[in-house]
Amino acid sequence: MTAADLSFGALKAKQRQLREGFPPGLGLRVHRAISWIQGAEQAAGREDADTAFICYWIAFNAAYAQGQDLHGLFRETEFRQWYFDMIFSVDVRRIIYEAIWQRFSGALHPFLSNHFVFEPFWRHHHGEEGFDDWRERFRADQRYVNEALSRQDTPRILTVLFRRLYILRNQLVHGGATWSGGVNRQQVEGGKEIMACLVPHFVNLMMDHPNEPWGVPPYPPVDG
Numbered sequence: 387m388t389a390a391d392l393s394f395g396a397l398k399a400k401q402r403q404l405r406e407g408f409p410p411g412l413g414l415r416v417h418r419a420i421s422w423i424q425g426a427e428q429a430a431g432r433e434d435a436d437t438a439f440i441c442y443w444i445a446f447n448a449a450y451a452q453g454q455d456l457h458g459l460f461r462e463t464e465f466r467q468w469y470f471d472m473i474f475s476v477d478v479r480r481i482i483y484e485a486i487w488q489r490f491s492g493a494l495h496p497f498l499s500n501h502f503v504f505e506p507f508w509r510h511h512h513g514e515e516g517f518d519d520w521r522e523r524f525r526a527d528q529r530y531v532n533e534a535l536s537r538q539d540t541p542r543i544l545t546v547l548f549r550r551l552y553i554l555r556n557q558l559v560h561g562g563a564t565w566s567g568g569v570n571r572q573q574v575e576g577g578k579e580i581m582a583c584l585v586p587h588f589v590n591l592m593m594d595h596p597n598e599p600w601g602v603p604p605y606p607p608v609d610g
Contacts, residue, residue, distance in 0.1 A: 392586035394424040400593060408596050415603050418448035419589045426582065435578045436558055436565055442581035443555050449588055453604040463549070470544050473588055476595040483540045485587050494547070497576040498531050503550040503557075551577055 397420050405413055426441035450469035473482065486494070501507045504524055510517035517523075527546065534542035554577045557563045563570050592600060 392590060394420060394427050397423065397586060397589060397593075400590070404593055404596070408593075411602050412592065412596050412600050414606060415449055415600060416589060416593055418603070419445040419585070421445075422448060423586060423589070426585075430578065430582065434566070435571075435574045436563070439554070439574060439578040439581060440558055442578065442585050443551075443559075446581065446585050446588070448603070449585070449592065450601075451604050453602040453606065462552070466548055467545065470541060470548075472598060472600065473591055474541055476591055476598060481587055481591065482544075482584070483538070485583050486540055486543060487538065493576045493579045494543075497573060497580060498547065498550060499528065500550075500573050500576075502570065503553040503573050503577075505549070505553055508553070547580065551580065 401416055401420055405416070408416065422441045422445035426438045426445065429435075429437035429441055450465060452465055477483075497503070501520075501524055504520070504527070506517050506520040506523045510520040531543070531546055533539075534546070554573055557570070558574075563574075592598075
């Protein structure tokens with residue numbers, strides 16, 4: 387399956403073809419993630435970037451969230467890093483690398499240069515002590531990003547990128563933005579484009595490597 391084929395329809399067709407060989411946990415993850423990718427594509431077709439981004443984020447959560455941590459014993463960032471390590475361990479054809487450097491490089495720089503998805507900026511804005519130097523932190527983060535870009539260090543870029551995407555996710559999910567509002571269009575459109583590229587690749591790689599320890603999905607279907 388090529389990058390151009392990673393639509394909901396193509397992913398669903400592949401899932402139907404392979405699902406009999408999936409372990410139960412992976413089968414549930416893939417089924418859920420693909421359903422939310424469908425929702426994201428439908429929202430994008432209505433030019434509803436806010437809803438599309440949220441649907442892509444839910445698809446991403448369906449792919450990596452762990453059922454054994456329902457009570458939040460581990461930090462979200464720790465599970466994301468674990469998941470990225472898993473993805474890179476199976477990405478022997480460097481599919482994610484190609485997606486980042488060829489498919490959405492135009493959206494990457496503006497998104498990573500936007501301080502409205504930089505957590506220390508908001509901590510300073512809300513009056514928390516110790517964040518008066520957010521500009522220096524932002525410049526240091528940009529140097530880190532630029533160094534990773536120059537080295538084409540995909541794992542480091544994903545770590546920073548999803549840290550910023552998580553801030554956007556919080557803004558939308560926790561009511562910190564107006565639906566279809568004009569003041570945050572750049573980060574929402576850019577975030578949607580990035581997630582639309584990466585999340586289908588993640589799910590596709592999981593289907594290609596069903597026997598890896600992807601973990602137990604949360605909230606499995608139960609009787610009663």
